[in-house]
Amino acid sequence: MPLSDAQTQKMQRKRRQILIAAATLFAEYGYEGTPVKKIAEAADVSFGSVFTYFKNKEALFHSAVTEPLKEFERLVDEIDPEEDDVLAELETMVAKHIRVYASMNEFLILVTRVLTHYRKFPETFKELDEFQERLRTKVMRLVEAGQEKGVLHEQDPENVATIYTSLLLGLRLNLIDEPDSRMWEQLVPYALQVFGPKR
């Protein structure tokens, strides 16, 4: 007997609730600092349910980190290295990234945890690393295009990409208790600078 649509939807919703609660609590109290019981309460779901939706706590953490990642895939896709006006494309990209990173506080705390303890979360780390690689590659392409077009100073595009993605992550950590806000917006031109735009 297949599940009715209503059933399936209800379950999907429950699963999402758990995931959201987990992400929030993991970010706030850390992985080990968050008992499954608390997640269940925050998600308004029975304790046992958490385990019917996720094999165990680790799997829940994995999903809490990797599923939101899909949403950010467009940050990669939307970069267009073919674009004629590379500088404009760069600026659009940086502005968008800054905005998104500013709003991703919670998520990036989880990411940081995975990065600093990649041996504890190898699967999760792998997915994050792949995402980051895709982003880096796209950024590199754009830098190459800019240099070919003569609007960017010559630099190793790979290093530029490394510097750029590091900067985004570092900002998020340094401004950890900064209200998501204007503070961030004004940093756009500074971040742009790492690409070596000719003035």
Add this chain to the structure above:
Amino acid sequence: MPLSDAQTQKMQRKRRQILIAAATLFAEYGYEGTPVKKIAEAADVSFGSVFTYFKNKEALFHSAVTEPLKEFERLVDEIDPEEDDVLAELETMVAKHIRVYASMNEFLILVTRVLTHYRKFPETFKELDEFQERLRTKVMRLVEAGQEKGVLHEQDPENVATIYTSLLLGLRLNLIDEPDSRMWEQLVPYALQVFGPKR
């Protein structure tokens, strides 16, 4: 009957052993992932001794993070905003910072943990924040000097400092499994760029 010198020294050594073991394990397995028992073993010290040297696990963590900080104080002190050749001073500074950050992998993992969970480690966070503020201030001064001397493009020195320190931290996280090495050295000119040197 005060303790003999030999006694005192032995104790200092023991304390240091515990601190080193703790830092290493905390970085590797995380705060909650590191049982005190393991720290004692790694430090070659009895379990109980950990508690004769540190009030509790949290105090041990605090010391493991803040005591090494003192060593890095010179990174701040050695910056000389009065230096005539600002560009040279900047380059020296960045090269040094890059080198040190590359070698501080373990320590910066702990720092990251404190930053992402500052509410759990408020005292520790405070000390880190103060250090960072001292560093930022010194950097700002140097940027101001450079701009006055006309060797740096005009930018808000505060933002430049934020960008710079964020970049250092972000690099450390992004290159987390990067062997401390040449990789880092070549990033110096890229990092320098955020200061807006006139070419």
Add this chain to the structure above:
Amino acid sequence: MPLSDAQTQKMQRKRRQILIAAATLFAEYGYEGTPVKKIAEAADVSFGSVFTYFKNKEALFHSAVTEPLKEFERLVDEIDPEEDDVLAELETMVAKHIRVYASMNEFLILVTRVLTHYRKFPETFKELDEFQERLRTKVMRLVEAGQEKGVLHEQDPENVATIYTSLLLGLRLNLIDEPDSRMWEQLVPYALQVFGPKR
């Protein structure tokens, strides 16, 4: 999905088992001298279960002392100060109290612990104190009635009540290793004497 009746009953039984085991062991070995592990074993319950039924060891102690108290409430209720034959009522009461105190050895050891360390068990002490106050009040009423009817010598009823309840507790302590028995029965007339019956 509420628990089935059978379930609920099983749980009630388990809880009671824990409580009984706890009371026995606390009396025998003292509060600190009784590990939770031992209680679990004596109650034939898993270690963890003790904590699903009681928040912590202290709460378990509190329940072990205060819940039996409810059973003794009738010792208070059954005193009838309106009774015409006050002397007979008094004798009945004393005989009953002596019998009950003789059989409450274990429980009164716990009570004694609370009394002697009321600062450590403030909540528990409060409940015991209230019970004792109810008992004292009822006894006072009875004494007043006896004095009005001229069958008891005039004395401050409050003091009489204090003396009487103290005597009961003191007997329990002094005869601590006395097999519950006839020994006690013969003390009834002696205890009666504190009420000042006219001969």
Add this chain to the structure above:
Amino acid sequence: MPLSDAQTQKMQRKRRQILIAAATLFAEYGYEGTPVKKIAEAADVSFGSVFTYFKNKEALFHSAVTEPLKEFERLVDEIDPEEDDVLAELETMVAKHIRVYASMNEFLILVTRVLTHYRKFPETFKELDEFQERLRTKVMRLVEAGQEKGVLHEQDPENVATIYTSLLLGLRLNLIDEPDSRMWEQLVPYALQVFGPKR
């Protein structure tokens, strides 16, 4: 090399300090609730010293309970069953006992602990029991004398003694937080009553 007098005296004083501190803390926090470290601090003595004066914690407790007992020996000795005016002698005794018990709060808490857990402190219990037996015997003698002289009603002297000593202990427990005071004084005539004085 025998110790100098000054030395011996100093040691005696230290020993006494420890004993006093121990008694106070044991009474306040219980045997298990009092770490040796705290006793040392309260006695203003080094931690190690406690163990040079007492074999272990249990021996310290034993001494803390039994040594003061010697002071109370005169309570027994001063009872004179040969005294002509038995009633006066009784009243003197009761008044003295009441006064002393009122002031022995701390000590009697320890006694109570031993009584309720005599299996844990068998040696200590034995000494207390013997003291109590001496007291009871003296009281019995006095009661017998009173009955022979016709000033006390006929009752089993042994039971009277039991009732009397129980009453004293019970009062101490019931009035545990009663400021040592007048409250107690007024109880004398009530306590006297258990001896069955002819009016």
Add this chain to the structure above:
DNA sequence: AATGAATGAGGATTCATTCAT
């Protein structure tokens, strides 16, 4: 699928006692 009780391994901390100085 949903629930929450049952379980016991794991971990932080305390503390009596020992012992080197």
Add this chain to the structure above:
DNA sequence: TATGAATGAATCCTCATTCAT
């Protein structure tokens, strides 16, 4: 004798996971 560091057993409590209902 005096001191206080060293030790590790003992204990409370938490919590992920299992499982019966």
